[in-house]
Amino acid sequence: MKSNEWLHGFRHSSPYINAHRGRTVVLTIGGDAIAHSNLINIIHDIALLSSLGIRLVVAFGARPQIQTRLDAIGAESVFHRGLRVTPESQLLPVLEAIGGLRAHLESQLSMGLVNSPMHNARIRVSSGNYVTARPVGVLDGIDFGHTGRVRRVDVAGIEKLLELGHIVLLPPLGYSPTGDAFNLSYEDVGSQVAVALQAEKLIMFTENQGLPEDDGSLIRELTAKQATERLSAGKVEGHDGDLLKAACDACVKGVRRAHIISYVQDGALLEELFTRDGSGTLVSGDNYEQIRQARVEDIGGILGLIQPLEEQGILVRRSREMLETEISRYVVAERDGTIVGCAALHHYPEEGAGELSCFVVDQAYRRAGRGDDILAMIEKLARGHGIERLFALTTQTEHWFRERGFRPSSVQELPGPKLASYNVERKSKVFVKPLV
Incomplete structure (x- = not known):
């Protein structure tokens, strides 16, 4: 590694750090991940995220640990519809396995050794009865006993802890008003808690790098609709299928993003949050x-x-005919069938440049990151066209562009065709962002 590569990476991570500070992120960590040697690095990364002001909830699982405990006492394990049946006779060893993992995770998050990444971290970890559960009941003639599903999440209680800077640790347990304890799916806990908190992200750990394509390559992005289609076609099964179902459920109910990443790869959590790809x-x-x-x-x-902004002189007028001709250059933000944002990308291939234009977000939907999402889409398209620098002309939003990596430029730096059509009377300022 070159001596200054870390500096370049650190500087380019700052927009992501700023974007995540103060946001709620829910992590799910299964028992396999807790038993893996890379857990200590995940713990260090969780501590780092907490120190950066990210509000963290960690839902953990204990399936292999429960199995080990049951095997030790010679108890038979029964599964149906992907769920463990938990009879009364097995509840105590299940609680013991989960309780042991909870104590282990709390101890790991409490480390503060000198010369370790967690020196002076002083993380406060809180757990408790924040999930109310109901029994699964009898399905297909099988009584699931103390296996349950999430019924309600104590949002106010969790929020108070997050406001105090605590990491909230949630075991795969839920409790009922009758005083019963229920063994829950940790994927369900993570997904339902993320929805209840309206979390910015749900991040789920699996053994592989993520979800594989049919040819074995990594699937980088899926919409909830595409994910559902893959599940229905049987392309994703087993544990990854459970994770994908939980991710889809969370996204459909309002969580903006769900991420499925590797617990084996060192630094996968940081890479997912703080890099472009x-x-x-x-x-x-x-x-x-x-x-x-x-x-x-x-x-x-x-x-x-765009018409209200055209009338105010903020945007250059565009006719319906012009939009029809150039519609392939536009991207839109759609919410429940309504267009709430748009932008266009004009390509100047001979100069390796692209123009971001007609960039608008409905005033009622600003301050929720939609402008950043549209910009990210435009940048992705620009890179796909081999564009090396993206420029924008503005009369009103100079600081917004500067805060997102655009630097002031001169009119003379515009591509030739754009320079020839530049409107001197509008006195638009030019900003440029390198994409390489």
């Missing part, structure tokens, strides 16, 4: 909101967005 598979909710390529039928919605 990430390390695993990203799942996003498309039924509720999506950023996508514009279509002809979107023109009415785009016109509705």
Whole structure:
């Protein structure tokens, strides 16, 4: 590694650090991950995220540890519909296995050794009865006993702890008003808690790098609809199938992003959060909101967005005919069938440049990161076209662009065709962002 590579990476991570500070992220860690040698590095990374001001909830599982405990006493394990049947006679060893893991994780998160990444971290970890559960009951003639499902999440209680800077640790247990304890799926706990808290992200650990394509390559991104189609086709099964179902459920119910990453790969958590490409598979909710390529039928919605700004002189006027001709250059943000944002990318291949134009987000939907999502989509498309620098002309939003890596430039740096059509009377300022 070159001596200054760490500096370059650190500087380029700052936008992601700022974007995540103060946001709620739910992590799910299965028993296999807890038993893996890389757990200590995951613990260190969790401590780092906490120190950066990210509000963390960790839901953990204990399946292999429960199995080991039951095997030790010669108890038979019964599974049905992917769930462990937990009779009364097995509840105590199940609770013992889960309790042991909880204590182990609390001890790991409490480390503060000199010369370790957690020196002086002083992390506070809190756990408790924040999940109310109900019994699965009898299915297909099988009584699931003390196996349950999430019924309700104590959002107010968890929020108070997060406000105090605590990491909230949630075991795969839920309790009922009758005083019963239930063995829960940790994927279900993580997904339902993320929905209840309206978390920014749900991050789920698996053994592989993420979800594989049919040819074995990594799937980088899936919409909830695409994920559901893969599940229905039987392309994702077993533990990865359980994770993907939980991710889809969370995204459809309002969690913005779910990530499936490796617990084996050192640094996968940090790479997923603080780099452009990430390390695993990203799942996003498309039924509720999506950023996508514009279509002809979107023109009415785009016109509705831009016309008020054209009338104020903030945007250059565009006719319906012009939009119809250039619609392939546009992306839109759609929420429940309504266009709430748009932007266009104009390509100047001879100069390796692209122009970000007609960039609008409905005023009622600003301050929720949609502008950043649209910009990320434009940058992704630009890189796909081999564009090396992206420029924007603005009269009103100088600071927004500067905060996202654009630097002031001169009119003379514009590509030739754009320079020739530059409107001197508008006095638009030019900003450029390198993409390489």
